[in-house]
Amino acid sequence: MRATVIYGAGDVRVEEVPDPKVEAPTDAVVRVVRSCICGSDLWPYSDMPATDRGKRIGHEFLGIVEEAGSEVGTVKKGDLVVAPFVYSDNTCEFCREGLHTSCRNGGFWGSKHVDGGQGEAVRVPQADGTLVKLPHTEDEDLLASMLTLSDVFSTGHHAAVTAGVNERTTVTVVGDGAVGLSAVLAAKRLGAERIVLMGRHEARTNLGREFGATDVVSERGEEGIARVRELTGGQGTHAVLECVGTKPAFEMGVGSVRAGGTISRVGVPQYEEGPIGPYVFRNNITITGGVAPARHYIPELMGDVLDGKYQPGKVFDRTIGIEDVPAGYQAMANREALKVAIKF
Amino acid sequence: MRATVIYGAGDVRVEEVPDPKVEAPTDAVVRVVRSCICGSDLWPYSDMPATDRGKRIGHEFLGIVEEAGSEVGTVKKGDLVVAPFVYSDNTCEFCREGLHTSCRNGGFWGSKHVDGGQGEAVRVPQADGTLVKLPHTEDEDLLASMLTLSDVFSTGHHAAVTAGVNERTTVTVVGDGAVGLSAVLAAKRLGAERIVLMGRHEARTNLGREFGATDVVSERGEEGIARVRELTGGQGTHAVLECVGTKPAFEMGVGSVRAGGTISRVGVPQYEEGPIGPYVFRNNITITGGVAPARHYIPELMGDVLDGKYQPGKVFDRTIGIEDVPAGYQAMANREALKVAIKF
CATH class of the missing domain: 3.90.180.10 (Medium-chain alcohol dehydrogenases, catalytic domain)
Structure with missing residues (x-):
């Protein structure tokens, strides 16, 4: 065969x-x-x-x-x-x-x-x-x-479930690949009303909007973080679903999550160490997720x-x-x- | 005054x-x-x-x-x-x-x-x-x-609560300082029956036993991890309450936690980056806690x-x-x- x-x-x-x-x-x-x-x-x-x-x-x-x-x-x-x-x-x-x-x-x-x-x-x-x-x-x-x-749909769902997504949580999805878009759909399915999709490929973010994304942020890094904060009264979102796996994607997650919120990673991390120092601690940010x-x-x-x-x-x-x-x-x-x- | x-x-x-x-x-x-x-x-x-x-x-x-x-x-x-x-x-x-x-x-x-x-x-x-x-x-x-x-008691409780400690969870507490001992007491109060205390100061670990620790591990680093795993059928514990704040303490936590388990940090991290790479991801380890x-x-x-x-x-x-x-x-x-x- x-x-x-x-x-x-x-x-x-x-x-x-x-x-x-x-x-x-x-x-x-x-x-x-x-x-x-x-x-x-x-x-x-x-x-x-x-x-x-x-x-x-x-x-x-x-x-x-x-x-x-x-x-x-x-x-x-x-x-x-x-x-x-x-x-x-x-x-x-x-x-x-x-x-x-x-x-x-x-x-x-x-x-x-x-x-x-x-x-x-x-x-x-x-x-x-x-x-x-x-x-x-x-x-x-x-x-x-x-x-x-x-x-991909199960993986997006894992991100949303472990991040505690429900009808009261605002959500940022980092990445407009198939897992990111699936995470948008999964977050929508769990009741999220505000879903910010971080991605820059228009055909993909359009599908993201169809799946339930209410906002699209095409900026990256500090600019992307600033944009998510601008959209959420300066606070960031309760949940961040990190669907890429690179360190910059995780860093965007840290910058975009609200105090007391959760970053769930379902993109396989391409790094050994990540920023989990005093900022994450002071803000009671949870890091969860993993292989779904x-x-x-x-x-x-x-x-x-x-x-x-x-x-x-x-x-x-x-x-x-x-x-x-x-x-x-x-x-x-x-x-x-x-x-x-x-x-x- | x-x-x-x-x-x-x-x-x-x-x-x-x-x-x-x-x-x-x-x-x-x-x-x-x-x-x-x-x-x-x-x-x-x-x-x-x-x-x-x-x-x-x-x-x-x-x-x-x-x-x-x-x-x-x-x-x-x-x-x-x-x-x-x-x-x-x-x-x-x-x-x-x-x-x-x-x-x-x-x-x-x-x-x-x-x-x-x-x-x-x-x-x-x-x-x-x-x-x-x-x-x-x-x-x-x-x-x-x-x-x-x-x-300290509220902080130990925060560690135990955010790590999801209950009567079904096994627990490792890293550190025999006042917060670590308070975390033992808090875990006991939430119903944990198996509490491993990692510490090497006998007067303190004795108070830990009085507070509810069932096992004391005085070894550190890889030896300490091996000992916790030995005590738990090779698996590690569901919850790790990291009450020190140093990077080696966090690393012991990563090594001692069971797949699907949670490390809650209540010791102020004295590091900017920590090991949250593929091992943590593959094992669906959650990192939570923070300032209580x-x-x-x-x-x-x-x-x-x-x-x-x-x-x-x-x-x-x-x-x-x-x-x-x-x-x-x-x-x-x-x-x-x-x-x-x-x-x-």
């Missing part, structure tokens, strides 16, 4: 790899119907050291169960299923607490001996705990929205996606076939595409 | 200063009965640049109202009152949210034109919002415990102090008169005294 393999920065290839098969009784094999490229895939695409052997990549997919191991009970051959971007058993103490990303038997797609999601099929470990069954559909828009449960336990959120978010109330799939602005994946990476890296779907 | 003035590192003097008087109709003048020296006073005592004019110092006191301005309604001449370590109006939007430390009309004792608390009397701005009336008593132990409402809104907590904590159920005043191990304050600073700096009370 064909699958995506990354060999280093700028070097993504689509290659013939062995067909996956059930190896453990808790495995399933899923024939992928839709996958996509993530903003976080662009980090290794920008800085991974070159390797000879390459590494499978991709962590968002939905597809049809082709084979299920003997101990798999919740999904069966022929089911349409979505996989969260981390697999997990859904039974350990961390999963029971809703922190599936710390599952004792879980892990990341594309890690050692584990398939990546940007390929024709995937062996899914801990299939019972990982996969969530969806109704069959041919509706392209619905499939796209279902696919976002795998990562998508599996925990899918059951809650699914209903609103299936009935069309929310359409997070609008973040996809390009659909390609598997052979075009290298070009898809390039398009996202060049910011020509917001988020690229892969159709099989 | 006599009051404490700091002129620089190591240079604390007791001097004659003008008697305070009501300046605004919202002021009161309080004749101090008990004050004390705080661990945080030791930061300027260790590193404040020398000045000619000096600066009033001290932020914890209780005393008798001597005069109340015409607009003061909640306390009157003759009342015994306690002042939290930040004054506040108790009516602005931040106060209404319980964040009195961000009060729009509040500020710190010892700042410009505001008296310090280590003196015979204090002009209290925003007296209605700041002061809390207490029953008169001659009981030395009760007076000591009442005095801790001003800062003691005024918000006093009404809740007061009952348990007044009826003797909790005796946070045990952190005082030395009582001195006002003229001995310089020696009191030295004793705390030398770690000969845990916390020094000043009796007037």
Whole structure:
């Protein structure tokens, strides 16, 4: 079968790899119907050291169960299923607490001996705990929205939930990538009435407005902070959803959050140390978030996606076939595409 | 009257200063009965640049109202009152949210034109919002415990509350100073059954055990982290209450907290940047806390102090008169005294 393999920065290839098969009784094999490229895939695409052997990549997919191991009970051959971007058993103490990303038997797609999601099929470990069954559909828009449960919509939701967003909180979303826009939608869904989106790509911020952003701030750094403060009577917003991962993005968050407020980070931090000194302390600013336990959120978010109330799939602005994946990476890296779907 | 003035590192003097008087109709003048020296006073005592004019110092006191301005309604001449370590109006939007430390009309004792608390009397701005009336008593132990409402017990409580401590959380307290020990007591009060105290001064950790610590870890750094993990099945504790303020203390917190857990900082950070990179993100660790809104907590904590159920005043191990304050600073700096009370 064909699958995506990354060999280093700028070097993504689509290659013939062995067909996956059930190896453990808790495995399933899923024939992928839709996958996509993530903003976080662009980090290794920008800085991974070159390797000879390459590494499978991709962590968002939905597809049809082709084979299920003997101990798999919740999904069966022929089911349409979505996989969260981390697999997990859904039974350990961390999963029971809703922190599936710390599952004792879980892990990341594309890690050692584990398939990546940007390929024709995937062996899914801990299939019972990982996969969530969806109704069959041919509706392209619905499939796209279902696919976002795998990562970006769940991740945006994690940012909003951990930041305590509700109808009384004002919100700043830092970043107009797919996660940032999903965070806008998630904040709106949780009742936020004032949502400031920090971003400068008009097509994206327009989608942000459609998703619920009430204000767009295109300035960055100190100017961006000043603008958010100007919009909020000098105070900043109760919640900041930091959806980029760079240190300047976090610093904008610190500058934009209200005293007593919360910055939730869902962009993978590209820094080891950050500004959490006396200013953060004096203002009782909370820093939270992290890698989103998508599996925990899918059951809650699914209903609103299936009935069309929310359409997070609008973040996809390009659909390609598997052979075009290298070009898809390039398009996202060049910011020509917001988020690229892969159709099989 | 006599009051404490700091002129620089190591240079604390007791001097004659003008008697305070009501300046605004919202002021009161309080004749101090008990004050004390705080661990945080030791930061300027260790590193404040020398000045000619000096600066009033001290932020914890209780005393008798001597005069109340015409607009003061909640306390009157003759009342015994306690002042939290930040004054506040108790009516602005931040106060209404319980964040009195961000009060729009509040500020710190010892700042410009505001008296310090280590003196015979204090002009209290925003007296209605700041002061809390207490029953008169001659009981030395009760007076000591009442005095801790001003800062250390409220601060320990803030750490425990913001870290979400309850009967289901395991807790690590970093630091066996007066705030650390108060945090142990506060965690116990909120129901925590497993409280690991990191500290190496036996007299202090013994008081920690009396306050509710179930384990004491005297090791520091990586060894200390390994010990906490060993005590918790490799996981770390749900909550870490960081009561020191140094970067190594925060790093121990990061190493000792469980995935999905919370580090609450109540020690004033002596660093601008801290480790909040990929490890913190991957493990969904929350960093919270800050300068404690003691005024918000006093009404809740007061009952348990007044009826003797909790005796946070045990952190005082030395009582001195006002003229001995310089020696009191030295004793705390030398770690000969845990916390020094000043009796007037």
